Amino acid sequence: MISRRGMLLGGAAMGLVAAAPSAIGQVPSVDTLPPTAPVKRIALTAREIETRLLGPDKPATKHFCAYDGEPFKIFRFERGTRLAVDFENLLPDPTTVHWHGIRVPNLSDGVAPLTQEVIAPGGRFSYNVPLPDGGFYFFHPHCDETGQVGRGLFALLIVDDPQERKVHFDAECFIVVKDWRLGEDGQWIEMSTDEGAATAGTFGTVRATNGSVIPPRVEVPAYGDVRVRAIVADATRVIDLGTDHDDAALIAVDGQALLPPALTDHLPDGIWRMGPAMRADLQVRMPGPGQEVKVYDYRSSEPYLLTTLVAVDKGLKKTPFKPKALPASTAPMPDLKSPKTLDFLVQVSAGATAIGVPLPDDDPLAKALVDSLCVGAKTHWAISRDSWATGEALRLPPPLSQLSAGTTYVVNCTNVTKHVHPMHLHGHVFRVLSSSKKTGMPQYLADTVIVEPNETVKFAFKATSGNWVFHCHILEHMDTGLMGWFRVS
Ligand code: C2O
Ligand code: CU
Numbered sequence: 001m002i003s004r005r006g007m008l009l010g011g012a013a014m015g016l017v018a019a020a021p022s023a024i025g026q027v028p029s030v031d032t033l034p035p036t037a038p039v040k041r042i043a044l045t046a047r048e049i050e051t052r053l054l055g056p057d058k059p060a061t062k063h064f065c066a067y068d069g070e071p072f073k074i075f076r077f078e079r080g081t082r083l084a085v086d087f088e089n090l091l092p093d094p095t096t097v098h099w100h101g102i103r104v105p106n107l108s109d110g111v112a113p114l115t116q117e118v119i120a121p122g123g124r125f126s127y128n129v130p131l132p133d134g135g136f137y138f139f140h141p142h143c144d145e146t147g148q149v150g151r152g153l154f155a156l157l158i159v160d161d162p163q164e165r166k167v168h169f170d171a172e173c174f175i176v177v178k179d180w181r182l183g184e185d186g187q188w189i190e191m192s193t194d195e196g197a198a199t200a201g202t203f204g205t206v207r208a209t210n211g212s213v214i215p216p217r218v219e220v221p222a223y224g225d226v227r228v229r230a231i232v233a234d235a236t237r238v239i240d241l242g243t244d245h246d247d248a249a250l251i252a253v254d255g256q257a258l259l260p261p262a263l264t265d266h267l268p269d270g271i272w273r274m275g276p277a278m279r280a281d282l283q284v285r286m287p288g289p290g291q292e293v294k295v296y297d298y299r300s301s302e303p304y305l306l307t308t309l310v311a312v313d314k315g316l317k318k319t320p321f322k323p324k325a326l327p328a329s330t331a332p333m334p335d336l337k338s339p340k341t342l343d344f345l346v347q348v349s350a351g352a353t354a355i356g357v358p359l360p361d362d363d364p365l366a367k368a369l370v371d372s373l374c375v376g377a378k379t380h381w382a383i384s385r386d387s388w389a390t391g392e393a394l395r396l397p398p399p400l401s402q403l404s405a406g407t408t409y410v411v412n413c414t415n416v417t418k419h420v421h422p423m424h425l426h427g428h429v430f431r432v433l434s435s436s437k438k439t440g441m442p443q444y445l446a447d448t449v450i451v452e453p454n455e456t457v458k459f460a461f462k463a464t465s466g467n468w469v470f471h472c473h474i475l476e477h478m479d480t481g482l483m484g485w486f487r488v489s
Pocket of ligand 1: 100140142277424469471
């Protein structure tokens with residue numbers, strides 16, 4: 001631990017970060033910024049606090065988990081910055097930190113036991129987090145996610161691209177969808193149920209936006225362009241994001257520019273479906289002073305109000321609405337001339353099984369065990385018959401596939417279950433090419449994509465060296481088997 005920590009710390013501080021071989025995974029951990037990139041050192045803690053989630057005059061909730069003790073903390077840095085993060089675990093449970101959507105070197109990906117061991121209570125770990133691409137990201141634990149994220153443990157991470165300053169917005173507003181599983185006394189009730197884990201997931205008992213059970217009202221300039229940045233940070237909930245307004249466009253998905261941007265009215269059903277971990281940036285052109293635009297989740301039986309934007313006079317004049325094109329993503333793009341194909345089934349598990357080709361005995365990961373405190377007790381799900389370790393069977397499954405770095409892969413991911421699965425690939429930005437069910441969808445970049453029942457989604461990525469997990473982001477699904485990994489070398 002000390003030596004790995006020392007290596008990461010030293011590497012980050014001194015910029016010696018090219019392709020350090022990973023003792024853990026026998027694959028190079030590739031850095032995504034040059035050694036000359038400016039380094040910003042930050043201290044980060046995870047700890048429990050007491051906070052009021054049900055309302056100001058309701059009982060406070062104990063054991064809320066928060067980074068730096070601050071619920072919904074927003075971190076914001078310039079693209080091209082390297083974060084040297086000194087993390088300390090002040091929780092009573094083991095944890096790790098995963099930088100969702102960021103192309104980090106594999107050793108900083110935060111997945112135990114693939115890229116690091118869990119960080120015990122009181123323990124520390126140093127993460128080297130280059131920020132090579134602008135966008136809207138978040139970070140969260142990758143151990144007992146259902147329990148820790150369920151109790152609030154995540155933070156937003158905005159990476160500002162200097163190029164983007166040319167694209168002007170008059171206001172910015174965040175919508176964080178995160179429900180709470182609380183009893184009337186304001187205390188947590190069990191985060192996971194067998195029934196939920198085996199179906200659509202266990203839902204919160206109270207809905208909330210930005211931590212508030214009362215949907216926020218935000219004052220923004222009349223006739224102005226508002227950048228609405230929405231994220232589903234919930235463990236379970238899938239939303240259909242939309243507004244009651246014509247002058248609105250989807251301009252980024254998972255932090256990467258959608259080019260050209262799409263009027264929300266031109267999207268199928270006029271909504272953008274988002275599962276846990278997914279982000280979307282909308283541009284909303286406000287009407288005149290005193291008028292309102294409502295942002296809804298249209299997936300609920302009654303549209304659920306997420307946020308009201310209230311137009312106030314700031315001297316702006318009415319001009320025709322035009323969706324704005326953000327600068328194109330700087331992530332490596334797949335090369336679709338001669339890709340290799342991978343086919344995966346998302347399915348119900350018949351029990352803890354591993355049918356993939358085992359790693360050779362001398363591979364450091366061949367005997368790696370998953371920490372029992374990080375995963376669920378039962379196995380409900382599998383990817384092409386392999387399930388991630390759960391319960392008593394804590395052996396790391398063999399990789400779903402061994403890939404070569406620099407090669408483009410097209411994944412056909414087919415969901416043969418009755419439930420929706422938002423599938424996330426670590427360490428990469430991929431291009432969603434098509435769906436067997438939806439037509440009229442734009443092609444877009446993402447790090448998490450929803451696969452509906454009986455749907456095959458095709459997406460492509462250029463593989464980067466490392467051991468990377470691929471999993472469902474409905475947290476109880478991932479904790480009960482719906483996770484696998486690729487070795488890219
Ligand atoms: Cu946000 Cu492994 O994921
Ligand atoms: Cu799932």
